[in-house]
Amino acid sequence: MEDAFKIIDQSEKILILSHRNPDGDTIGANLALHNVLAVNGKQVISACADQIPFSLVFLPGSSKILINLPDDKPDLIITVDASSPAQLKYENIITTIQKKDIPVLNIDHHATNKKFGTENLVDVNAASTTEVLYNFFKFMEIGITPQIATCLLAGLYSDTGSFMHSNTSRSSFDIASDLMSKGASLSFIIENMFKTHTVEQLRLWGRVLENARKNKNGSIVSKVTQSDFDETQSSPRDLTGIINYLNSVPNTKMTILLAEDTKGNVKGSIRTQNNKIDATKISGKFGGGGHAKAAGFTIPGKIISEEVWRIEKLD
Ligand SMILES: [Mn+2]
Structure with missing residues (x-):
């Protein structure tokens, strides 16, 4: 000092x-x-x-x-x-x-x-x-x-x-x-x-919440694409705060929100309530940074939805 x-x-x-x-x-x-x-x-x-x-x-x-x-x-x-x-x-x-x-x-x-x-x-x-x-x-x-x-x-x-x-x-x-x-x-x-949310922002948050799922690893994931922003007339800035809702499910590994921006990047935000997980280690793999409980990264690309079909054999 x-x-x-x-x-x-x-x-x-x-x-x-x-x-x-x-x-x-x-x-x-x-x-x-x-x-x-x-x-x-x-x-x-x-x-x-x-x-x-x-x-x-x-x-x-x-x-x-x-x-x-x-x-x-x-x-x-x-x-x-x-x-x-x-x-x-x-x-x-x-x-x-x-x-x-x-x-x-x-x-x-x-x-x-x-x-x-x-x-x-x-x-x-x-x-x-x-x-x-x-x-x-x-x-x-x-x-x-x-x-x-x-x-x-x-x-x-x-x-x-x-x-x-x-x-x-x-x-x-x-x-x-x-x-x-x-x-x-x-x-x-x-x-x-x-206490400054707009209706457009709330509609965007609706998309994030609706897209939320728990993956096989016990993480909560969600995404928003450019069309979600367009259809709700909102912008990436309107995402501020929503991840805390996603990160409120007990006994999860971490929470990841992926969002496209207008410049062809995907921004990833990571939160965790799990003390064994360091969010900066995960964000660091994608060139990002932050804190142990809250981190993020930005990479060029877009979000592709994958649908996987498989047949489960009955015994
Ligand atoms: Mn700060």
Whole structure:
């Protein structure tokens, strides 16, 4: 944390980057950090290559997150919640990080983090990147305003699945309690992040649930194809959250949801409640990453339905 503090202290123009397909953690972390650094006299730009979902627009300062990067070169790039440079999606940034042209502070909590930064503030025991930041702000003796508290709590809420995932620890509750005492608005977070489903999204979820089956290995699997998105007038983004329903069947090995995207890829999401299974080992076989209980991968291709017929001999 001391090194992270030093590298920030030495910089004037700071670019904070969230990962593609942003979630509550990467955006909450970005905005909390933006707020703290701007108050401390830094020139801060926040960006994310993909547009932030409607459910996160309520976060204080969300309009500060740009999609297009300004030409001005920063003195420091801070990445939040990104396990590898590729997660940032900006080609020129990925090259810059690889060439080490500009110092990079990598703040994250993924077990699969590639430690690509000049400094790496990575705590794999933290439930969210905002938990890492919370500890960092404490170390720096930063006063937490209600706005910062809301952003940090939103990240913790998002990554613990409302304190239901196995990464939820005593410290998650301690931090949440402290953030609420500092003015984080829980009702605001819940209303905006969890009660925002559209009818199109619910119809898509219907497809996922209907396609669900338990395979021979005791895993729950389901899929959605491009035609499911077309017919329900929904998009891949509308899948967020549905896998938790699939992953609610007792005594299963794991849950896998396969979804086609518009660019000819299949995105696989893996969840497990089984302590013997490490989801990152499975996602890793397909070039993906994530956490032991929640991981994912993307591979080019499409989903083919196979029908198998066989005759069972009677004795
Ligand atoms: Mn996260």
